[in-house]
Amino acid sequence: MKQEQNKPNQTEFVFGHYASVETLKGTQEINKVWLQTGLQDKIRNEVTQLAKKKGLVIQQAPKSKLDELTDGGNHQGVVLSVAAFEYASIDDLFDNAKRHNEEPFFLILDGIEDPHNLGSIIRTADAAGVHGIIIPKRRAVQLTATVAKISTGAIEHVPVVRVTNLVNTVSELKDRGVWVFGTDVAGEDYRRLDAKGATALVIGNEGKGLSPLLKKKVDGMLTIPMVGHVQSLNASVAASLLIYQGFSSRHPL
Known part of the structure; x- marks a missing residue:
């Protein structure tokens, strides 16, 4: 890292x-x-x-x-x-995309608290070719031994950035040409996501979802339709669905 x-x-x-x-x-x-x-x-x-x-x-x-x-x-x-685990910078994430000759594909995690969720998200991100993950420095799980263990080694391949203010970071990404999409029950069906261009997906806290300030900053909101009795998904499961929709749009059959 x-x-x-x-x-x-x-x-x-x-x-x-x-x-x-x-x-x-x-x-x-x-x-x-x-x-x-x-x-x-x-x-x-x-x-x-x-x-x-x-x-x-x-x-x-x-x-x-x-x-x-x-x-x-x-x-x-x-x-x-x-x-301390070692962290990347925002520039490192863009450089990682450039090395792969691809448009940037990032994840922003808004206050994920469970190290197992973070570890699982990192593992999926690695599998789907995500170029980096951005997490906040406060009130969220950081890179720990548990996260590393759950990621089964993916933590060594997916750069992780920690920032003081996610809202400011989203503004920076948008200024650099990245389209940023959040998740909400009132959003557009996630299956319509086209992530061929520079894209960042924001995954909210396990219980509270996206913070109100971040909701105001994103370019669009996505929702995962559900027809069962339980109208919510584990954060890592929701992230996996969104990540692989991005992957599918970038690598169609």
């Missing part, structure tokens, strides 16, 4: 019970383990046992400290300080 510019010594935080346990079982470099004071024994014992096997420093801290480390994320009393 490419290195995020000007931040070579950056530290990341993996948080949440399951994500932390998976990271402790993996090979990602871990600097410190933070456990919330008074954490229930089952989680505490599991995390402590795994941390001691790796010879890691375990730091007890109040919930307020863990809230601060995770920017209010759902940490469940466990936070890991890990060596």
Whole structure:
């Protein structure tokens, strides 16, 4: 992966019970383990046992400290300080498309919180030839050992950019000739998507969907028609359908 510019010594935080346990079982470099004071024994014992096997420093801290480390994320009393994954830049994504002699095809993820969703999306993106993924720095899952594991190696082939402001990034992409499409129940049928030109697809948060500000910035909205009783799809499943509609328009039978 490419290195995020000007931040070579950056530290990341993996948080949440399951994500932390998976990271402790993996090979990602871990600097410190933070456990919330008074954490229930089952989680505490599991995390402590795994941390001691790796010879890691375990730091007890109040919930307020863990809230601060995770920017209010759902940490469940466990936070890991890990060596930073390397990120790309927006220019890297355009360069990647150019190397393949293709029009840019990007994904923008608006606050995806589940590392399994992000890992699955990266895996699908790699399979369908997406040139890069853009994620926000705050209130969203970052590149973690769990994400890497779920992506089954695709994380090494799909550049991921993190940005401070997705709305500003969408404006930049549009200025550079990219058509940006969001997802909404009131959008146009996704099967009409033509992604032959420079295209970016915005996938919303698992529960809240696209943020109102992003909805106002996109060029169009797409919807996935559903006839069953459950009128929603997992974020990674929805992303996969949209990605492969883009793939189909670029590589017709």
